[in-house]
Amino acid sequence: MAGRENRKEEFSEAKDIVNQLAVIIRTSAIHDTGNVAITTAIGKFTAIINPLILAEKEILLELGGEFFFFNETRIRYPLEYLTSFDFLAREFKKRGLGSIVFRATLKSEDVQGFLRAFIASASSLEPFEALAEAIADIGSLGIGRLRKIRDEEKTEGTSDVRKMVKKSYFNAVSYTRGVISKIKSGEKVNIKKAKRVVESMVDMILEEEQLLLGMTAIKDYDEYTYHHSVNVSILSVALAQRLGMSKRSLTELGLVALFHDIGKIEIPSEVLNKPTSFTDDEWRMVQKHPFWGVRAILKMRGIDATAARAAIVAFEHHMYHDLSGYPKTRESYELDFFSKIISLADQYDGMTSARVYSRIPMPPDRALSIMMERSGTQLDPILFKFFINMIGVFPVGTLVMLDTKEMGLVYQSDSAFLDRPKVMVIINGKGERVDKYIVDLTEKKSDGKFLRTIVKTMDPNKYRISPAEYLL
Amino acid sequence: MELLDDIKAAKEVVQSLLKAKKTFRMYPDTNPMYAKTIEDTNAKFRNFFDYRDELTFKIKQNELFCDSEQIYHNPQKEDNIALFFFKDGLREITFKKGFSVKELEDFLKILTVDYDREVLDDDVVTLLWERDFQNIKYVVDEAFLTEDEDYENEAVREVKDKASEGDELAKAYEDSFNEESVKDAVIVPLTDKDLHTIVKEIEKDAQDKTSKLITIIFEMLYQAENKSEYEDVVHFLNSIIEFSITHGDLETALHILRKTKEVFGVSSVADEAKKNLNMVFSFLGFDATIKLLGELLDSGIEINEKMWDEYVSFFDKNAIQPFITILGELKSIPARKNVISALIALGKKDIQSLAKGLQDSRWYVVRNIIYILGKIGDKAAVDYLLKTVNHSDMRVRKEGIKALGELGAPSVFPVLRECFNDPDVQIRTAALRALGNIHSTTAKSIILKRMTDAVFAKTEFSEKKEFYEVLSKWKDDDVVDFLVKTFKKKAFFKRAANDENRACAAYGLGLIGNKDALPLLHKAKDSKSKLLREQVYSAIKRIEYGR
C-alpha cells in the first residue's frame, strides 16, 4: 500500500522510462532488433514500465510543447537525462508523433515490433501514418498525433493562457518598480512578498516558458530598467530550469537576478538615459554600479544567505567568464554559478534593448551571433549552449523572411529544431500586409521537405517595426 | 440536521490537523508522540478517502468549508488554522487520495514552522510551493502581490502608441530581397561531458557563500575612494562578524580577522584603508559584540583552544570591560574559562582596565579578576590587589591574599603579616600559604616570627601543623635548627601543649627529609603522647623510605 502511494507521489520511474525508451530507440538505429544489446535494453525497459502499467491500468506518455508528460504529470528529470529527453522529443516531432499509450503489459516482441516500425517510419513521407499502420497489430500499445499549434495560438494569441502570462509578467515589472523605489527611499523591503512574486513567475516559466520568453522580446518600454530586471530574471530562471535546478534555487536565482543592477539607482537618470555615448567620467561612474549594488543590497538587507547571493551577483555580473570585464579584482577570482547564468541573460537582454549597454538596440539574432563569438571567452561556453537551446538560433522578435517570401516575426522557439521556430507572418508571399497568422517551421510537405524555412533576417529597428505591436 | 458521514470525516481531519500542529511543536521527530501524531492524522485522512477521492477545504478568514458545510470556525486570532492559511493568500487546499505518509509528515512540518522568526523569509505558500506536493493542490489569491493594477494597461498602451507611429514594413520587405541569406548556424550540441560539468558546478554551488562575500568586500576596500566608502566596508565586515558569531561560526569571523591583519602588511594598500580597518578590531570588543560572543560561548558549541586563542589575539583592550561584564553573566563553566583565558591575554595589555573589575559588585567576578591578575603575574597589579584583602567577602579576601603570594612584591609583606592577626583562621592560613609561595627570606622570617610569638602557643593544632608544613618548604639550616630545637624542648608544665609542638616539628622534619634527624626521632618513638608517636612514626617512614 505504502509503496503504491509513494510511486503515485513521485512517478520517479517515469523519467527512467523515457530515458530507457530513448536508449532502445537509439540502439535499434544501429543494431538489428534481434541483437543482444537491444534485447537486454528492451528487457530493462519492460522491467521498469510493466509494473506501472499494471498499477495505473493505462499509461499515456505524451509530448506537450517541450516536455514529456506521464499520465498528465509533467516529468521532471535530472540533467544527466537531458540528451535522452531532447533526443526523444526530436524523434517524436520528426514523425509528428505526440503520444504513446500503453494499455497492457508489454512483451518483448511488442517492443521489438514497435521499434522496427518506429525506425522504418523515419524515412516515410508520412511517418505518423506509416507508424500507426505498422503497429496496428500490437494490442498493448497505440499512438497519438502531435498537436501542431494550439488553436488559440493560431491567430494573435488572445487566449486566456496568454493573458495570464502577460498579467504575471507585468505584475512582476510593476512589483519590481515598487521595490526599487522603496529601496531608493530607504524603506524596508518585504522579502516574503518578493519571493511570492518570483515564485509565480517561476511557475509561469515552468508551464509556459516560451510565452514568457516572448514577453521579454519587447524592449521599447519607457521604464525599461524595470523590464530589464524582470527579463534578466525570466531568462535566467528559464535557463536554470533546463539545468534541473530545484524550485527553491530557481526562486533564489530569480530574486537575485531582479536586483543585479540595483547599483544603478545611484547613477543619475540623466546619465543613464542619455541619448548619446557616455563621457569617460560617466563611463567610470557606470562601471561602479557593481560596487554600489553590493552596498545597496547589504544596507537594505543586512547580512544573510540571500543578501550574500544577491551582493555577489551584483558585483560579478559584468566580470565575464574570462574576467576581462569589470570590476577588476586584486585577488584571484572565480565567478559564482548564479553570476554566470545571470550575466548571459543580462548581456542578451542588454544588447537587444536600447538603453542598457549601447545606444542602439541590436536585433536578437545579431546579438546572439555576437554572443556566440564570445562563448568561451566572455561567456561560459556550456551555459551558452543551453541558452541557445532555449531561445533558438532565431530568438523571439527576430524579423525573418521565409523561402515562401512570407515575412514575419519569430514567435516561439523550438528546442528540438533550433532554426525552426514558430513565426508570426505579417506579410504574405505576395508582399501584402495581412492579418497575422502563425506558422510552425517544423511542418513538412507531403514530399517530406519542410514547408517553410528562414532565409533572411532583418533589423526590425531599422524599419521602426515594433515587436510589441505583434507580440503583445 | 445530521451531517453527512463524509463531512464528519472532513471535520475530523481538521481536528487532527489542529492537534498535530500542537504536538509537532512539542516533540522532536525521535519522540514516539511524533510518529503517533502522523499515524493518527493519516488515519483520519484515510477515513475520509473511504468516502471520496479528494478532500477540499475552502478557506475563509475564520472558517473552513467542505462543500458548503462549515467544518471549522474560530473567531480568535490565536491558534486559528483558517487564518493561518488565509493570511498568506491561500483560498483553497485539496488533498488527493494518493496523499502519502511522507507527504503528510512534510505538510505537518510546514504547519508548525515558526513563521514569526525574523530570519525566515518564507510564508506558508512558499513552503508548499517549494515542496511541490504531488497530492496537494491549492488555490492562492495573489491580488495582494499586485503593486499597481494599471501598470499593464499603461505600459502596453504607451508601447503600442509608439509602434503605431508608422513602420516601414513595406520597405523592409523590399529591402530583404537584397539582404544576404542566412548561413547555416553551427551549433555545437551539448555533450555528456558538458552535462557532467554542470552537475558538478551545481553541486559545488551549494557551498556557503559568506567567504565569497568577504572576498568581495575586501575588493571594495581596495578600490574605495572616500571616507563613506571606507566606512561602508568596515560596517559590512562588522556585520558579517556579527552574523557569524550569531550563527556560532567563529571560523568565518576569524577568516575576516586574519584577512584584515594580512592587509596591514600589504604596502600597496592605502593607509586610509588600514586606518579604517582598525575599526574592525575595535568592533570585536564592543559591548554588544561581546554579548553575542557570550551567547555563543554559553550555547555549548565546542570551541577548540587554539582557535579561541587566535580569536582573542585580535581583540583590542577595549574588550576588557565588556568581557568583565559577561564574566558574571555566563552560565557554563567552559564559557567562563574561555573568558578568563581571554582576560589573562588581554589584561597584560592594560592592567589598569582589568583592575577596574575589582570594583565589580559581584563577589565572584572580583574573585575571578583577582585570579586573572595573579595569573598575569605583573607586579603592577599589587597595589590594586592589596585593597582586596579588606574586601567584605571572605572568598574574595582569600583569593586576594593568594594572588599577593603569587606576585610577591615587597609591599605585600606588611599586609600579609597583618593578616596573621585576623580573627579568621582561613585568612591567617591563606596569608601563610601566600608567604610560603613567595618563598623568600623575608617571608620566612615573618613566618618564624609568628611561630615564636606568644599568641602562637594558643593556636589550634591543625593551624599550627599548617605553619610547620609551610615552614618546612625552606629546607635550610635556620629552619632545621628551629625544628630540632622545638622537638627537643622539654616541658614540665603544659606538657600536652609541648607535645603538640614537638609533633608538629617532627612532621616538619619528616617533610624536609633530613636523615640527620633520624636518631632524634627514634628516641621519641615510645613517647606517651599518642599524637607525638604518630607524627614521629610517619616522619621516620617518610625519611627512611622517601615517602
Ligand SMILES: [Fe+2]
Ligand atoms: Fe549591470
Ligand SMILES: [Fe+2]
Ligand atoms: Fe543589467
